[in-house]
Amino acid sequence: MHHSSSARTGLIQAVIAYCCWGFMPLFFKQLDNINSFVVVAHRTIWALILLILVLAIVKRLPEYRIIFQTPKILRALILSSLLIATNWLVYIWSVQNDHILAASLGYYLNPLLNVVLGFVILKERLNRWQILSVLLALAGVLVLATGSLSTLWISLILAGSFGCYGMVRKVTPVGSIPGLAAETTMLMPIGLCFIIYTHYVGGFNGMGYSTKTDIFLIMGGAITAIPLLFFAAAAKKLTYTTIGFIQYIGPSIQLLLAVFLYKEPLTLPYAICFALIWLALAVYSINGYLLSRS
Secondary structure, three states, X not given: OOHHXXXXXXXXHHHHHHHHHHHHHHHHXXXXXXXXXXXXXXXXHHHHHHHHHHHHHOOOHHHHHHHOXXXXXXXXXXXXXXXXXXXXXXXXXXXXXXXHHHHHHHHHHHHHHXXXXXXXXXXXXXXXXXXHHHHHHHHHHHHHHHHOHHHHHXXXXXXXXXXXXXXXXXXXXXXXXXXXXXXXXXXXXXXXXXXXXXXXXXXXXXXXXXXXXXXXXXXHHHHHXXXXXXXXXXXXXXXXXXXXXXXXXXXXXXXHHXXXXXXXXXXXXXXXXXXXXXXXXXXXHHHHHHHHHO
16 A cells, blocks of 8 residues: 555545544534433443444454553553543533533643643653744633633643543553553443433433433444544554644534534633634644654
């Protein structure tokens, strides 16, 4: 397989993944009558079933089994599973409660937070353009802190949990799909207990609420696994820089949905914040592109 066609395939796969992530609010809005903990619990269980099937089909179940026999990897994935569960929970809650703008901002902040995490944890050196981009983003967050403090926690938790999740997975020697299967395996007992508890104790809508709800809860597994499968395939074929550019598709779609479809108010602090962060991302991305060329 030639390099250019492989890269083209990778590009298409990455765009599909980020479009799925971008349009996810449309999906979770269908479940806004269901408690976000219940949605995450179902998402975990159905995603696990699907991922185990995928691993069986591509004959990678041994990789999944080995994780549970390797304490060091297991410990890392316990941490990453808690981070991804936190991310899912806050994300679903924010979509259900009309804070898609705040969620979108969190995913715009993510790449810049990765630069900071790389500096703090991996002791990576920053050049002056990277420092400038981080400072611009920080200015944006501060503008928002003065104007919309009530939703800033959503953006920061989403960026922080996803950034730390990526960091843990980066330093853990495990494939993306077996790793996610292991994470969902560890979350599943918690999810299952929660579903059983809410079913018998009541007070929460869940499975059986309506056929539509049941279908969406089950589909939550596919919504979790499919973009990740596309992304994992793309990540093997594309450079880090290319993925760096494509990753803005997700939050951009969310931003457009929030403002035009769900009519969330784009307040002045938000507008200024987005402008500063886009400027930061432009500086960061152009610098990344030039570095990859040299």
